Amino acid sequence: MNAEMDLVNFAVDEARSKGATYAEARYEKQDPENFILKNGVLDALYVGHDQGIGVRVLVNGALGFAATNSLSKAGVRAIVGDAIKIAKASRRKTKITFAQEDSIAMNWSIPEAKKLADVSVEEKIAEIQGVDRDVTQLGFKLAARYFNLSDNRIRKYFANSEGSRIESYSPRLRVFYFLTVVEGAGVEQSSRNYGWSGGWEGISTWGLSDRVVEEARSMHRSLTKGKKSPEGKMDLVAGPQVAGIASHESCGHPTEADRVLGREAAQAGKSFIPPDGLGMRVGSELVNVVDDPTVEHAIAYYLTDDEGVKARRRYLYKEGRVTEFLQNRETAAALHTHSNGAARAVNYNVEAIVRMANTFVEPKDHSLEELLEGVKHGVYMKSFMEWNIDDKRYNAKYAGREAYLVENGEVKHPVRNTIVELTTPAFWSAVDAVGKDLDFEAGFCGKSDPGQALDASMGGPPIRLRNVHLR
């Protein structure tokens, strides 16, 4: 990567010499590989070879960004010229500044016990075909099934005009599956997503075949034994998948500082939390929600962000109050604080913006059984299918995929399409107990324009909500 590193350093120097008060450049080489096994047939294999350099400059208080995959001095000189020219043309009345951060020289990589590059396509396909075979052998009517196995090897080199020089390597592995089970006139659909930072060894940590088989069984159970979900106010035990999506949607997104400041207003929206909203109560005192890029092997693991700032754990909500926004250097300056290393870009050709990494409810001490024991009448919603939330992150809906009636602490029959449609404070204020067994799922988080669908994970232990309205 030496030649590319020289080009990155050249880009930074060239930008400074052309009048940028701040400049950074990022080389990325990505080697993605993925395939879809649809109804037992390998649709197509995708093998990418992606690389290029992006340059961001600050000129007269305005930002310009340009990117190319022409890895030559002429190509890089051209985009530096572009970035400076378009920044100068911005005619901003207020000046953008960056929070002062330490410069870093670092070389980090995520270890792979079995390198992704050494795993053949045949082995990968065989792994997924094995899972497909196991689920079809159940004998259920599977109207459609598809599996997507993807991996990516991401090499980066970042440099800025303040002296940071960071090299990194992130191997990532992911499985997504989508099943359709039919029974009579009934249809049940489910999708799940698992992610790993590291080598091929990640595939065995998921117990994929067991999980998919159990999912299909639960879908069949819902169809054959499921009853109408009860309506009214009652208790809800939300499984890790539900706690995870809620922590991502109604804790992570509203604490993104760029959203709080209005930079995403026309796309991903704003936030119900105002810029001076730190300390605002949004949940019960048991609610701690964390975003942490340093969770080992989580899909969004990193040690430095794409502005060269060290990653660290962030408490978004602590004891039910908003405690920290996710910041990059631009938002941190606007809010008179420091970046907490949340700037990420999906590739070399887009700017780094404020993003979540691995977001989860911090575990406490209850087992699932203890959570259920305390429920006289309610629902255990283990997983969800449909979900959405408004653009200020206040009104969320989670529709149950696998859910059960709970009476006097006992799990009874499956219930179908349980609907939780609550405001963010209503959801988190109802939490009266938090479990101890943390589980994660992977996802893609969408934001920005051009859209950046970025690796993220979300999770939590099971949590219990008292007296919430369900449909």
Place this chain on the structure above:
Amino acid sequence: MEEVASQIVDKAIALGCQDAVADVVENRSYQIRFAQNEAVISNQWRESTASVFVVHGKRVVASDLKDLSKTDEAVERLVKIAKTSQPNPDYAGIAKGSFRYARTRPDPKVLSLSEGGKYVEAAVGGALDQGAKECAGSFWKYEDEHFLATSNGVEGHDHRASLYLSIRALVSLESSGHGIACATKLSGFEPEKAGQKAGRIAVLARTPKPAKAGRYTVLFDPLIFGSLTDQVGGRLSAWAVLAGLSPFGKKIGKRVASPQLTLYDDGSADSIARKRFDAEGVPTRRNLLVSKGILKTYLHNTSTAKKFKTKTTGNAGLVYPDSHAIFVRPGDRSRDEIFSEVKDGLWLTNTWYTRYQSYVTGDLSTIPRDGIFHIRNGDVVEAWKDIRVTDNLIHLMKNIVALGKEPEQMMWWGEVSVPNFVPYALIKDVGITTSNQ
């Protein structure tokens, strides 16, 4: 660049591939993102990518190559990987050329445009003049040039350029409006009008009241109706049908919408996504998808067409067929007339986050954003907030009772993925839910 495309195809065939496609794309797009009424960043791209599709013994491999100086080595690597992959029995080849393409050319004034600040200022100014306080959005000059070659004798060149602006205007966190401007000619680009619309809706949406759940007659503004028709277009991809991601499976020849709805896909018509050919080189054309409510066809490439015993519709992507641009045949109502038909209902202006509980049944919900209005006897009586449309895609389409006569080109971040030419739509019996606590 046409030499690079041909070289990739020739190399793949020389290595024993049965089919090969290379689409070398030069992207020279330019964007300004703005927020708080001024630019927050300007972006410029200079990228050349070869999208490659090779098939060896029915083993299909796709790729995007960025190092165009080493395409021979890259193709060798792809073919080697293809040999270790597995055959796709459903693969049925690519279209046979040669083809004649429409002589479309980008507007020279769009091509020469290198500074977009004044269009952002026009849009923001338009919104602020209406009383908005805060504006955010994006201005785009899209420009890409395609050089296509396939092993079936197709060679194509397509230079595409267009202008786009999306603006959201806010009076407060809960009072906002959205406007869109799309054009392939500079003379037809109206960012100020988009800003004015966004600002007008935002001001009208001041002091919104909590909503009441129920079933309503709803007037869908073109932007939100475009979200629904975009769902229809996307779910009509034959690939989506086969993957269990569509409510339109086994519904060819059946009623899927009200007789009011006639809808087609047309990549050849003037839109900001106009293209001469699809990924196999098949000339784009108009395909009638829904005629007076009856489903006519799915969107196909050569392989899915064979599986469904029909012909390609010219909608091939690199691997899967998809919509190019969706057109709804306009109705006969003026804006005033269609508003006057709402005796007691809602007017929705935008939405996002459309998600399905079941793709097969079409059960979904989506969250309106920006102006939400309660209408009585054709007039806005108050603004509402915090609602969700909880319904079914086919039920919504079947309940269309009237369409406006003036379609607008809509495309928007995350929701309207391709241009949708849509008028106002009046739909009865729409499920509206709210947060229960």
